[in-house]
Amino acid sequence: MSQPSLIERLGILADAAKYDASCTSSGTNRRTSKDGPKGSGKAIGSTEGMGICHAYAPDGRCISLLKILLTNHCVFDCHYCINRKSSNVRRARFTPQEVADLTMAFYKRNYIEGLFLSSGIVKSSSHTMEQLIEAARILREEHEFRGYIHLKTIPEADLELVTRAGLYADRVSINVELPTVAGLTRLAPDKNAATIEGAMDTVKAAIVEAKDARRRFKSAPRFAPAGQSTQMIVGADGASDADIVGKASRLYGDYRLRRVYYSAFSPIPDASAVLPLQRPPLIREHRLYQSDWLMRFYGFAPHEVQQAAGADGMLPLDIDPKLAWALKFREQFPVDVNRAPREALLRVPGLGTRAVGAILSARRHRTLRLDDVARLTVSVAKLRPFIVTADWRPTLLTERADLKALIAPPKAQQLELFAA
Amino acid sequence: MTPFRDAGIADAFAVPLAAPDDFAGWRDQARRLLMAEVPPDRVTWQVPGEGGGDLFASGHRLPAPHPDAPQPRVPRAFLDLAAKAALHRDEGRFALLYRLLWRLQQRPGLIEDEADPDVRQLHRLVRTVRRDIHKMRAFVRFRVIGSGEDERYVAWFEPDHHILRANAKFFVNRFAGMRWAILTPQGSLHWDGGVLSEGPPAARSDAPAEDAAEDLWRRYYGSIFNPARLKVGAMLKEMPRRYWKNLPEAALIPELIAGAQAREAAMVEQGGNAFDAERPGSLPEIAQAIMACRRCPIGCNETRAVAGEGPSQTPLMIVGEQPGDTEEEQGRPFIGPAGQLLRAHLADAGLDLSKAWLTNAVKHFKFVPRGKRRLHQNPTAKEIDICRWWLESERVLVRPRLVLALGASAARSLLGKTVSVQQVRGQPLALEDGSELWITTHPSYLLRLNDGPRAQEEARFAGDLRAVAARLAELAG
Numbered sequence: 001m002s003q004p005s006l007i008e009r010l011g012i013l014a015d016a017a018k019y020d021a022s023c024t025s026s027g028t029n030r031r032t033s034k035d036g037p038k039g040s041g042k043a044i045g046s047t048e049g050m051g052i053c054h055a056y057a058p059d060g061r062c063i064s065l066l067k068i069l070l071t072n073h074c075v076f077d078c079h080y081c082i083n084r085k086s087s088n089v090r091r092a093r094f095t096p097q098e099v100a101d102l103t104m105a106f107y108k109r110n111y112i113e114g115l116f117l118s119s120g121i122v123k124s125s126s127h128t129m130e131q132l133i134e135a136a137r138i139l140r141e142e143h144e145f146r147g148y149i150h151l152k153t154i155p156e157a158d159l160e161l162v163t164r165a166g167l168y169a170d171r172v173s174i175n176v177e178l179p180t181v182a183g184l185t186r187l188a189p190d191k192n193a194a195t196i197e198g199a200m201d202t203v204k205a206a207i208v209e210a211k212d213a214r215r216r217f218k219s220a221p222r223f224a225p226a227g228q229s230t231q232m233i234v235g236a237d238g239a240s241d242a243d244i245v246g247k248a249s250r251l252y253g254d255y256r257l258r259r260v261y262y263s264a265f266s267p268i269p270d271a272s273a274v275l276p277l278q279r280p281p282l283i284r285e286h287r288l289y290q291s292d293w294l295m296r297f298y299g300f301a302p303h304e305v306q307q308a309a310g311a312d313g314m315l316p317l318d319i320d321p322k323l324a325w326a327l328k329f330r331e332q333f334p335v336d337v338n339r340a341p342r343e344a345l346l347r348v349p350g351l352g353t354r355a356v357g358a359i360l361s362a363r364r365h366r367t368l369r370l371d372d373v374a375r376l377t378v379s380v381a382k383l384r385p386f387i388v389t390a391d392w393r394p395t396l397l398t399e400r401a402d403l404k405a406l407i408a409p410p411k412a413q414q415l416e417l418f419a420a
Numbered sequence: 421m422t423p424f425r426d427a428g429i430a431d432a433f434a435v436p437l438a439a440p441d442d443f444a445g446w447r448d449q450a451r452r453l454l455m456a457e458v459p460p461d462r463v464t465w466q467v468p469g470e471g472g473g474d475l476f477a478s479g480h481r482l483p484a485p486h487p488d489a490p491q492p493r494v495p496r497a498f499l500d501l502a503a504k505a506a507l508h509r510d511e512g513r514f515a516l517l518y519r520l521l522w523r524l525q526q527r528p529g530l531i532e533d534e535a536d537p538d539v540r541q542l543h544r545l546v547r548t549v550r551r552d553i554h555k556m557r558a559f560v561r562f563r564v565i566g567s568g569e570d571e572r573y574v575a576w577f578e579p580d581h582h583i584l585r586a587n588a589k590f591f592v593n594r595f596a597g598m599r600w601a602i603l604t605p606q607g608s609l610h611w612d613g614g615v616l617s618e619g620p621p622a623a624r625s626d627a628p629a630e631d632a633a634e635d636l637w638r639r640y641y642g643s644i645f646n647p648a649r650l651k652v653g654a655m656l657k658e659m660p661r662r663y664w665k666n667l668p669e670a671a672l673i674p675e676l677i678a679g680a681q682a683r684e685a686a687m688v689e690q691g692g693n694a695f696d697a698e699r700p701g702s703l704p705e706i707a708q709a710i711m712a713c714r715r716c717p718i719g720c721n722e723t724r725a726v727a728g729e730g731p732s733q734t735p736l737m738i739v740g741e742q743p744g745d746t747e748e749e750q751g752r753p754f755i756g757p758a759g760q761l762l763r764a765h766l767a768d769a770g771l772d773l774s775k776a777w778l779t780n781a782v783k784h785f786k787f788v789p790r791g792k793r794r795l796h797q798n799p800t801a802k803e804i805d806i807c808r809w810w811l812e813s814e815r816v817l818v819r820p821r822l823v824l825a826l827g828a829s830a831a832r833s834l835l836g837k838t839v840s841v842q843q844v845r846g847q848p849l850a851l852e853d854g855s856e857l858w859i860t861t862h863p864s865y866l867l868r869l870n871d872g873p874r875a876q877e878e879a880r881f882a883g884d885l886r887a888v889a890a891r892l893a894e895l896a897g
Binding site: 006362 | 534559641646651673
């Protein structure tokens with residue numbers, strides 16, 4: 001069978017990869033193309049602590065990496081996936097060499113930070129994993145590529161291969177796919193929760209071991225310096241936000257993940273009839289990311305985020321989870337911006353980590369008034385009911401039943417783009 | 421500190437700097453001025469290419485520092501911020517920096533107080549410059565000229581602020597192994613693989629106009645975009661229009677947005693009621709009308725629609741998924757391999773086929789051609805939902821007491837939602853019109869199984885049919 005042209009295949013295999021949410025290129029060790037042995041002098045690529053978004057697509061997402069599949073042929077039949085065996089999408093494949101060459105062509109023109117390579121399962125999981133690793137090896141060894149590489153790891157592959165991937169990649173990720181085991185069993189019949197978490201455990205162990213070795217031997221090889229991450233599909237099974245938050249916090253703890261990505265199940269062409277037709281509102285994905293932030297940067301414990309959810313375990317869609325939590329636990333407010341500790345300030349709806357830092361350093365030099373706080377933050381209107389300043393104290397505002405409407409006036413219901 | 425009031429010296433000093441980003445020069449002069457106790461309101465800074473300057477300022481004789489003046493001290497944090505802020509194109513930047521430096525002598529802690537207007541302005545300048553530096557790293561696009569030994573990568577870029585020199589190290593670190601040049605209206609950078617050199621300001625026409633790889637890049641950009649989640653505002657916030665003219669992929673944006681909106685409109689239209697006609701009054705009318713139905717893509721594939729058949733009013737209706745290859749050719753339901761298997765099992769269960777209304781959830785045959793064969797394709801949820809109107813019309817006329825749905829597609833058509841066949845099979849479900857729905861697997865599923873599992877599943881299938889037969893007898897009795 002003759003292959004479509006390279007550009008055709010790029011179209012197919014990028015299209016097939018776009019449902020993967022992660023595109024970050026951050027958090028790895030700093031490298032430059034001038035480092036290391038002065039060999040051929042042909043090395044290309046560098047990494048900063050912070051990733052760079054080289055373009056933004058009209059869906060608002062950052063394009064940082066060349067995110068493609070090696071192939072979208074797949075022997076698995078996961079219902080939520082556009083590449084499942086029973087789907088009618090056009091199929092194509094790249095060779096590892098083609099992927100490496102394409103990555104270099106894009107990187108040298110400054111289109112991308114590196115490569116995010118994933119694949120459908122062909123022949124066997126281990127065979128597929130070997131192909132992914134081969135593409136990364138060509139980049140690192142033959143092209144002396146020092147940019148970012150993220151390899152999606154196939155949990156069913158040999159564990160030896162999973163650990164080999166980390167020697168070339170900055171980040172490895174294994175998707176848990178669905179927040180509940182029941183959902184996984186129903187929607188991804190070929191996958192197994194224990195296998196997935198087993199592979200995550202292997203990666204964690206390898207990362208810990210490599211870090212330990214580098215403490216003792218400077219020449220010890222690095223292993224996935226940007227750590228591992230995972231992705232969960234939201235809205236394809238019946239899991240509530242509270243379930244998802246609980247699952248995420250357990251994953252962060254058990255496998256020391258750098259990130260958990262949430263991907264709102266999006267209607268895919270040629271959908272399997274087992275799936276809900278209506279996608280969850282995109283805002284739900286956003287609320288989950290906010291709750292993730294609360295746990296990672298704002299000192300909220302998982303059960304506190306879950307408290308922000310309603311009786312059905314769902315986070316409110318009309319207000320952010322931090323405000324929802326504050327409205328439920330009004331006895332914690334108001335907070336005195338001139339005296340309260342950092343932890344208490346971080347709980348104030350409308351105060352971000354930057355604003356809290358600015359307040360803490362500014363109050364060493366002056367007693368803050370409401371005007372000062374306004375200069376340090378984005379919007380003081382949302383803050384007022386929750387804070388005390390030298391010249392401001394909310395009068396029973398936190399007691400008012402209609403507080404929510406005061407801070408977050410109900411917006412006109414936005415119509416669902418693809419209301420079923 | 422007492423303001424400098426030495427007779428014979430002009431009221432204001434014009435202090436020249438070598439370049440718009442000459443932070444080192446500013447620092448040297450500022451130290452001198454500070455040690456001479458010249459207050460900020462008596463200094464103007466003269467920057468090449470910028471207006472301003474004070475007509476009454478005399479710049480040629482800067483006061484000598486007091487010999488016993490102490491070395492000024494500044495917090496490290498201020499110097500880091502000031503080095504960035506100096507790159508801003510705001511003409512007041514050097515004056516702001518000197519004013520802050522002056523005030524810091526008395527209040528070293530001032531730098532931590534972001535509620536102070538000067539400190540706040542400093543942070544604002546720094547943020548803007550940082551963003552511009554970052555955007556340059558993101559949006560420079562190299563184009564290749566020459567090949568082999570002569571291969572060079574050349575980019576044209578227009579920064580908002582004076583950041584070109586500040587960004588040179590980043591590009592050297594990243595692209596050490598190739599020869600490149602970045603041309604801007606402020607000046608240019610050239611890297612020959614070992615040495616970085618600066619060149620004069622350039623024009624857009626000095627850079628190559630195209631690059632062969634840009635078609636690939638545009639294809640990637642158009643394909644990675646998910647039209648189901650259009651968020652133009654989020655894109656514009658991070659990639660403002662002023663950058664678009666130098667981004668090869670940006671030319672695609674209008675058509676991608678328009679295309680997404682067209683897709684949305686098409687889906688909304690599909691989601692709306694495609695059927696605003698009156699329901700047909702008889703089964704032959706349905707049989708005729710479905711032939712002309714083009715409301716979903718399957719209806720448009722030029723195949724023959726297959727109508728239901730059986731007695732015009734009967735207690736049992738059997739619903740399959742869609743006609744197959746044989747059914748489409750002969751125009752009758754359930755006569756292909758799966759249909760024959762069904763017929764055999766119905767007979768075994770004691771169900772009289774001649775007394776049942778046989779029909780499908782979807783009326784046309786969905787397939788992909790593979791050589792001379794037409795391979796069956798499952799209808800999508802949407803297609804099933806559109807075609808439901810025909811099945812409902814049949815139910816209104818046939819008025820079955822019991823509907824037997826074969827497989828997930830038929831179940832979806834009757835329930836309007838997707839259920840797991842394995843979980844709901846073998847038990848009655850109430851339908852809105854008072855009839856009962858029973859669900860079992862589709863016989864084509866049995867045909868796909870291997871011997872062992874197939875025998876097992878066929879036994880369950882036969883069991884479901886026997887339960888239906890028993891229930892039907894009950895309802896009749």
